[in-house]
Amino acid sequence: MLSLVTRAAGVWVRLRRACSTAALLCCQPCMEKCPADHVVFSRPYSSQKKEKLDMSIFPVENIRNFSIIAHVDHGKSTLADRLLEITGTIAKTDRNKQVLDKLQVERERGITVKAQTASLFYSYEGMNYLLNLIDTPGHVDFSYEVSRSLSACQGVILVVDANEGIQAQTMANFYLAFEAQLAIIPVINKIDLKNADPERVEKQIEKLFDISKDECIRISAKLGTNVEKVLQEVIEKVPPPNVNIRDPLKALVFDSTFDHYRGVIANIALFGGEVQKGHKIVSAHTRKTYEVNEVGILTPNEQPTHKLYAGQVGYLIAGMKEVTEAQIGDTLYLHKQPVEPLPGFKSAKPMVFAGMYPVDQSEYNNLKSAIEKLTLNDSSVTIHRDSSLALGAGWRLGFLGLLHLEVFNQRLEQEYNASVILTAPTVPYKAVLSSAKLIKEHGKEEITVINPAEFPDKSSVSEYLEPTVLGTIITPDEYIGKIITLCQTRRAVQKDMMYIDEHRVMLKYIFPLNEIVVDFYDALKSLSSGYASFDYEDAGYQAADLVKMDILLNGNSVEELGTVVHKDKAYAVGKAMCERLKDAIPRQLFEIAIQAALGSKVIARETVKAYRKNVLAKCYGGDITRKMKLLKRQAEGKKKMRKIGNVEVPKDAFISVLKRQSEK
Numbered sequence: 001m002l003s004l005v006t007r008a009a010g011v012w013v014r015l016r017r018a019c020s021t022a023a024l025l026c027c028q029p030c031m032e033k034c035p036a037d038h039v040v041f042s043r044p045y046s047s048q049k050k051e052k053l054d055m056s057i058f059p060v061e062n063i064r065n066f067s068i069i070a071h072v073d074h075g076k077s078t079l080a081d082r083l084l085e086i087t088g089t090i091a092k093t094d095r096n097k098q099v100l101d102k103l104q105v106e107r108e109r110g111i112t113v114k115a116q117t118a119s120l121f122y123s124y125e126g127m128n129y130l131l132n133l134i135d136t137p138g139h140v141d142f143s144y145e146v147s148r149s150l151s152a153c154q155g156v157i158l159v160v161d162a163n164e165g166i167q168a169q170t171m172a173n174f175y176l177a178f179e180a181q182l183a184i185i186p187v188i189n190k191i192d193l194k195n196a197d198p199e200r201v202e203k204q205i206e207k208l209f210d211i212s213k214d215e216c217i218r219i220s221a222k223l224g225t226n227v228e229k230v231l232q233e234v235i236e237k238v239p240p241p242n243v244n245i246r247d248p249l250k251a252l253v254f255d256s257t258f259d260h261y262r263g264v265i266a267n268i269a270l271f272g273g274e275v276q277k278g279h280k281i282v283s284a285h286t287r288k289t290y291e292v293n294e295v296g297i298l299t300p301n302e303q304p305t306h307k308l309y310a311g312q313v314g315y316l317i318a319g320m321k322e323v324t325e326a327q328i329g330d331t332l333y334l335h336k337q338p339v340e341p342l343p344g345f346k347s348a349k350p351m352v353f354a355g356m357y358p359v360d361q362s363e364y365n366n367l368k369s370a371i372e373k374l375t376l377n378d379s380s381v382t383i384h385r386d387s388s389l390a391l392g393a394g395w396r397l398g399f400l401g402l403l404h405l406e407v408f409n410q411r412l413e414q415e416y417n418a419s420v421i422l423t424a425p426t427v428p429y430k431a432v433l434s435s436a437k438l439i440k441e442h443g444k445e446e447i448t449v450i451n452p453a454e455f456p457d458k459s460s461v462s463e464y465l466e467p468t469v470l471g472t473i474i475t476p477d478e479y480i481g482k483i484i485t486l487c488q489t490r491r492a493v494q495k496d497m498m499y500i501d502e503h504r505v506m507l508k509y510i511f512p513l514n515e516i517v518v519d520f521y522d523a524l525k526s527l528s529s530g531y532a533s534f535d536y537e538d539a540g541y542q543a544a545d546l547v548k549m550d551i552l553l554n555g556n557s558v559e560e561l562g563t564v565v566h567k568d569k570a571y572a573v574g575k576a577m578c579e580r581l582k583d584a585i586p587r588q589l590f591e592i593a594i595q596a597a598l599g600s601k602v603i604a605r606e607t608v609k610a611y612r613k614n615v616l617a618k619c620y621g622g623d624i625t626r627k628m629k630l631l632k633r634q635a636e637g638k639k640k641m642r643k644i645g646n647v648e649v650p651k652d653a654f655i656s657v658l659k660r661q662s663e664k
């Protein structure tokens, strides 16, 4: 007899069934031994929620680890939902639910910022397969998540929108997968759209990726059309992981999260051996030993299992209480069975730095712990301790882009209830020092400056250098003229231009990083009615004429807004910032002068006029409740203000001023 998992009265249960009738569904190694008591399934195995799952029924040959990669909004998360439904991992309920987008920020913004893992069970041609799916973000700011996820995979589903065709991040993601030598399954999504043109997209795929159009699968993730074919291609094309269960345990920590009650939950991919509750494991990074409390798979919620075996992907909880104990990229092995650690990951290269300070210094320790926990979940953020006269003790954090910074800030607020002051984002400039005194102080001639407050004066510098990127833009050809003009205003130098089909063009430019970091993408989208896409990669440093600009309120410098700019842009940026600030600062009892200055030279000025009357005086007639209400509202408003000299500035004014500074 074989036990078979099936559905009865809305719940999944195990049934007993004669071997002969179920043999086709049995996993291969069981076949010889039947009619022994082996589990087979044609239905969701993961639904045995009450019991720990036995993962030994999935030999390495029946495991496929793959990821879905695509340009933003091309339908990764929707396809992931359909795959979860087809395999019975989740119920077929609400379409467009985006099950793997778990974070509040992801649901609010409709974007994926965190890679997520889900184990799917699928029977195909009489064999039971374990398919580990890793959903990844599409936006360039989160590409570090993509490259990390790929290290646990042997193949990818490359999704391209049938209407939009290949976009800048499709290119970037394709090359990540290609360089990692992964199997690539090209999928053309959204064929249900009226304007879908799958033939055109197939031609693009042939031209740019050298993949035959016969290999492309046309699907509608929304309607579920052809999605099952994608799963079958995963089984056919993606090789099983090249690992051996008889080797000693070798587990790569490829992601980790912090749970307030259970401590660190490490996502692991097993490159050898097996692991179970009670095992003593060692972290190759810290050399600390832990006892494993729980192992399991993600379906996509945690589902405990008896063991995890080589080739499988899952989670492990082992009493790691400190966030610093679970380094992403670490290798875990069994006590007394040391192994050569896996290569781990290249550390992320931050593109944008910003200061982060508690609104109230008494909140310093709480904020510190919140930042540490969040960086465990997002290891691409770098942290340096920092302090300033005006803002007190804080940190200087490095991010992969401005969206990354905003999302991090939003997650701090939403997940940790933390309120912070953020300073102007800056890119990592370099200065070649000429002053012997400064060279001695720093111990080197060339220094990297990530804080405008520490930008060395021209008199002690022989040359400033700014970071550059190689940007790729893909656009319908009718927008080329406007885009070239935009790139020129951003001091960009054209490197290449080619047609990827009859109407679409790919442009390549070298940009100074600070010209694109804040709002280039928004500007590009708006002038191309949303049709152009953009991606970039690091392209080293170039010499630049840089100056430090201060923003003053009634003569007092606003530390949050101090920034380094190219000399030719100083006037325009200063003027725009003053104008924005004028809109963002409410009138007060006195006049406020807003100035942009280079050293002692003021280059732009705006004025916020004083109130003409006391507002409270308007509450005439002695209506005390109205008066109290107004006072209360004012007091609440003040909590969200920062005082610079005697001027009160709403906290959220800063980010909006910075974000839109160069739109003008």
Ligand SMILES: Nc1nc2c(ncn2[C@@H]2O[C@H](COP(=O)(O)OP(=O)(O)OP(=O)(O)O)[C@@H](O)[C@H]2O)c(=O)[nH]1
Pocket (backbone or CB within 6 Å): 070, 071, 072, 073, 074, 075, 076, 077, 078, 079, 096, 098, 110, 111, 112, 136, 137, 138, 139, 189, 190, 191, 192, 193, 219, 220, 221, 222, 223
């Ligand atoms: N018409 C149609 N719309 C689709 C299809 N697949 C996805 N969409 C829609 O396209 C939008 C983006 O889909 P997502 O699945 O969030 O895209 P994504 O690639 O995961 O986006 P990011 O997570 O932000 O990178 C959503 O509004 C989906 O409903 C499809 O097959 N047909």
